Amino acid sequence: MxxxxxxxxxxxxxxxxxxxxxxxxxxxxxxxxxxxxxxxxxxxxxxxxxxxxxxxxxxxxxxxxxxxxxEPYVIGDGFGHIAIGARDIYALCDELKKAGGKVVREPGPMKHGSTHIAFVEDPDGYKIELIQVD
CATH class of the missing domain: 3.10.180.10 (2,3-Dihydroxybiphenyl 1,2-Dioxygenase, domain 1)
Structure with a gap:
């Protein structure tokens, strides 16, 4: 190893x-x-x-x-997302929307945790998770 x-x-x-x-x-x-x-x-x-x-x-x-x-690619059901850390995902999502980005899950805490996340989608439908980091 x-x-x-x-x-x-x-x-x-x-x-x-x-x-x-x-x-x-x-x-x-x-x-x-x-x-x-x-x-x-x-x-x-x-x-x-x-x-x-x-x-x-x-x-x-x-x-x-x-x-x-x-033809568009089929995104398999085994693929989840790409994750990106940012200091302020709330402000970042506002900026992304103003620039024409598609926010598919608004920023907020995870359902079963305290980490704040959001999701955006790229032009091909790939999900990108934005994670609030210090």
Whole structure:
């Protein structure tokens, strides 16, 4: 087994139907940075990596766009959500709504706990949990 200091989560990959719309959501609405973007013409796909910090120190999200796909992806019932911590999810949700983001669960305490959470949805229907952190 690897020593925990030698391993870390690098990224989570999700497939997106409209890459430009997804990049707009993750960068303009959620405030992430486009870290890198590569086209792979032989495979007819593009990979775009977005995140809040450098990939060398933080986990990021890989947006995979398969060229020519017309039908939305089915989000499996095993997938839950991506979680993002923020100091003030109430203000963040207000900002997200003003920017055109879709808040699908308003901020508030968990049903069976004291942690405050909210959920937003990206253009492809992926849920993003916002968790109030100190």
């Amino acid at each position: 690897a020593d925990a200091r030698d391993v870390r989560v690098l990224h989570t990959m999700i497939r997106v139907l409209d890459l430009e719309r997804s990049l707009d959501f993750y960068t303009r609405i959620l405030g992430m940075k486009l870290l890198r973007r590569n086209d792979y013409p032989a495979g007819e796909f593009t990979l775009a990596f977005v995140g809040y910090g450098d990939e060398k120190s933080q986990a990021v999200i890989e947006l995979t766009h398969n060229w020519g796909r017309k």
